[in-house]
Amino acid sequence: SQTIHQWPATLVQPVGSPLSLECTVEGTSNPNLYWYRQAAGRGLQLLFYSVGIGQISSEVPQNLSASRPQDRQFILSSKKLLLSDSGFYLCAWSGLAGAHSEQFFGPGTRLTVL
Amino acid sequence: GESVGLHLPTLSVQEGDNSIINCAYSNSASDYFIWYKQESGKGPQFIIDIRSNMDKRQGQRVTVLLNKTVKHLSLQIAATQPGDSAVYFCADKTGNQFYFGTGTSLTVIP
16 A cells, blocks of 8 residues: 655754755555645645656745755755745645545645744 | 635534634636644544545545535534534645645634
8 A cells, every 4th residue: 555754754954054844655556646735724736746766846836946866855945934935734645646646645744944 | 715814703613513614716727625633732633535526525524515606615524523623724726735724723612
């Protein structure tokens, strides 16, 4: 069965510090991968998605970046965090484009920037 | 749907009553629709899905209705239980991308 992991679960970082959140998927090959951010009491904001290694589509211009160094690894990074980067970060995967496959979400990372 | 920046609407129901959560989508090319349940501090969990060639699908205590004419999706929960309290999101899929609705916060009153 497929499993998606995210770490860390919670993170408190000072403004201006770097960020690296990691997401890995098990039990599937060539998944589409996604990073979302969710502010408290709000909906899901798509940040990045990837259809393959090294292929990243950015949905919202910001100080975050994403990378996909391996098929089942998706990393969210920042060189300098802002207060507005605080939120709940969710990684998700889905099947190939065109397939009627839902997204499966990871447990999320709660990021607080102070 | 587009949910960024919007506060969640809320719905309160008595335990045992039926709940109906509504969602509107904008892309007529969307061909696949999903409902998710998100409990506090957790990632969204799949509840039920429906393809665009259907207008109704039933699961265990849940039914999804799709009206493509008005681009409307609804989730019906029968005999709502306290464990159903959560935020519910609809999503529509076009190509590789999923578009999430605002989300509705459901509170079940014992």
